Amino acid sequence: MADLKITGLHKYYGSMHAVRGIDLEIPAGEFTVLVGQSGCGKSTLLRTIAGLEDISSGTIEIAGEVVNDLAPRDRDIAMVFQNYALYPYMRVYDNIAFGLRARKTPKQEIEEKVQRAARMLAIDHLLDRYPRQLSGGQLQRVAIGRAVVRNARLYLFDEPLSNLDAQLRDEMRGEIKRLHQELDKTMIYVTHDQIEAMTMADRIVLLRDGRIEQAGSPLDLYERPATKYVAGFLGSPSMNFIPAQLVSQDNGLAVRLSDGALLSLPADRGNRFSRHRDREVTLGVRPEHISRAADDALRPGVVCHEVTIDLVQPTGSRTYATFLLGGVETVAELKAHDVSAPNETVKLALDMNRVVLIDPASEEVL
């Protein structure tokens, strides 16, 4: 059963149309990540769920009950804010207990719950401190602890990790996911960071300009993007987009690049694209689907192409190589020692089983 159901949701700030028709169902216990560029309406959507913003039209149901007109406190929601929202004049203990006190929880129970949450988040030694005496990572744990003790029906996170440095962010990402597994609660997590979305989500909802561009499991979106926007948003480095033409070749199909290179499509995929024959397309290739061509026979559907490397960026485990393909700067993610220096001419293999073809006009994936 859906724990949260949003139907036809619109939100205007004055004349600014921030949320433009959202329909969304979130099953109980799921970890959903709302992801999208800054300003696409993620926070607004989250805040309408919490009841912190009025909605212009549509309905929001929590556990089958329409909550449109319920005050935030009556929605049984816990929320973690981007800037922690801790009270500087209260000790950590009181910050965590704050939500329980609003609900007249017995003192003994508060004590137990705060201690349990603090142990879970490894902040039990900080309970007597004030927020100003804590580091960013500790503040974040307190903020999460404050939500966790609540035992709410729905947990909302608005970019909780964006103020932390990279290493701490990786660590907390894992912890929040672990917390979800332990608590088994419905959680909605907002971020602009596609890596956070990919690593944490049971389901990603990708927002663009106040609408849902695509929703699905992380790998679903990654491997079967519905639009060019989704294909380009997920993955780092991003997918390469190369203008091309879909042409006949022998009795199959091939993609012809502007420099004349002809890349044949595997037969099973060719059938799917046949009705787009002789049309302009955009070829989408992920960097990891380009590799250094081995001398031995290529797998079916893999084609070879010779390029001159412009730029080499080793990361340690992998090396990013940049070169021109069909007149466009293209990035390949190669093995660490596959290329060593710019201006090297190498033979690369493109896995045509994994490429996407995009209609340049509608930007939809074919």
Next chain:
Amino acid sequence: MKLSQRRNMRLALRYVAATLLTLFFLFPIYWLFMISFKTADEIYAYPPVWWPSSIQFSNYLVLFKDGDAATVGNSLIVAGVSTVIAMFLGTICAYSLARFRTGGENLANWIISQRMVPPIAVVFPIFLLYVWFGWVDTYFGLILLYTAFNLPYVIWMMRGYILDIPIALEQAALVDGYTRWQVLWKVVFPMCRAGLFATAIFTFVFAWNDFIFALVLTRTEVATYTVQVTHYFGGQSNFWGKISAMSVLGTLPIFIVVAFMQKYLVRGISLGAVKG
């Protein structure tokens, strides 16, 4: 000269200057206190008596015996009650202005402009009004007036302090299960405690120091100490002893208030509430 010596020298100069300035500003207050303890002869003595031969409380005793000291009590009542009311109403109005944009962008500016009105321009129309209502020389009349006059100031100041509170602190409390009123008590007031006290002090001091309204709107029942002092400027002679004793009584509460609230006058308790 070595650098450290030069630094010490500069420090010494600074202390000397600070001491001189302090003496300069404290002298009238010192003089006021001294006069209040002198006998009439000493007050008029020439050359002036810097330190009375014996500390005399007779000036004060007279004030208490005649009941004149009660006017200080009147001042306390009207200033205290009007401050409490103005702070309460003003803070609520300020919250509404800050968080709900009540009255749009300009209402706040319009409200503060009310405070700029010169008292002398409104005191006589108010007097006529008060005569009509029978509020002249009543606590109610003075308290109402001071409250009304201080409200714009309180609203303006508190609106600024409230706007400085990160809104997420309030929203977190709303989500956590608190009502708006509880959010005011548990979040807004503690977050702008320094501002509340600082504003309250200025509000109190305005009412405490007011002369013109009290002069016109009181007679005998609720005359404040500022009005009472003027009664000692006689036709032929001024009662300097009484004047100074009454003035000391009027100054003491301000000293006490400021001494206790000093740390709140220095703003900054809520800085760094939210990082980011």
